């Protein structure tokens with residue numbers, strides 16, 4: 606029987622269990638994928654901890670890469686042997702084998718390995734919708750990207766730079782600052798020590814056109830204070846906790862600002878949207894403009910340790926689990 610990481614109650618990393626699971630034939634519209642690599646994302650910790658509730662018991666993980674073993678009725682685009690990757694599937698990627706909706710999968714280009722596929726899909730599709738759609742970056746824009754040395758951060762900083770932006774990144778340590786500078790950041794702010802908004806004003810004058818903020822609670826006010834008039838805050842994550850309620854009048858006082866709380870699922874609602882974002886991501890990676898940095902790998906069965914390290918801010922770039 607294949608194995609998967611599952612949890613029966615929400616809590617810390619210790620709730621994750623390595624269990625035998627029955628994986629049958631794919632249902633109509635599904636394919637069965639044997640994973641070669643699985644991606645770790647901060648959202649997995651929200652599912653495990655209960656911030657984003659799931660019916661229990663549950664599997665975990667939304668990003669992976671592997672080989673198609675079988676296809677269900679009505680699936681025309683995939684066949685056994687195809688190399689595939691995905692970043693917006695229903696939860697369950699932390700598994701040796703999984704049945705997945707075919708319309709969530711993309712064919713992995715031959716030039717990209719399985720580990721790279723698992724490291725780049727959820728994080729890269731997120732960077733893609735944020736930078737190309739939520740606030741489309743224009744050449745000459747200054748933008749602020751929090752947690753610049755993290756999974757989404759390292760991809761987004763390189764991509765924003767490639768789009769012609771002046772990229773300001775925030776990180777917690779000198780070592781992370783060095784990494785961020787090598788991956789697209791023109792300026793790095795140590796947000797654990799420096800006043801972010803003040804430094805952004807010193808660098809830009811009137812503030813940035815957009816802030817991409819996956820940190821949430823701890824950075825929300827500094828993000829608003831870093832924007833130019835009519836600037837856009839995309840608050841897309843809660844690594845430090847969820848942003849508390851706020852008064853919309855704040856936005857008028859601080860310069861007719863825009864705030865959005867975007868989610869990848871709403872930018873991949875159709876097959877066309879998913880394919881278009883995927884094509885943009887594969888292009889920017891295959892061209893070498895964005896390098897996918899796998900900074901940590903763990904055995905799939907050791908997912909709990911990956912979660913401990915991610916939540917303790919010990920990781921940089923992408924983290925991959927190996928079945």
Ligand SMILES: NC(=O)c1ccc[n+]([C@@H]2O[C@H](COP(=O)([O-])OP(=O)(O)OC[C@H]3O[C@@H](n4cnc5c(N)ncnc54)[C@H](OP(=O)(O)O)[C@@H]3O)[C@@H](O)[C@H]2O)c1
Nearest residue numbers: 646647752755756757776777819842843844845868869918
């Ligand atoms: N809405 C969406 O569509 C979407 C999609 C993907 C990801 N996300 C969000 O994007 C963010 C980044 O995801 P990721 O998987 O790439 O994670 P990550 O950036 O690799 O890890 C999170 C980083 O956040 C920073 N951080 C700041 N305060 C923290 C705290 N109190 N605890 C832990 N970390 C803290 C840390 O960097 P420093 O040490 O440098 O501070 C840490 O490395 C997450 O909030 C995630 O939920 C949202």
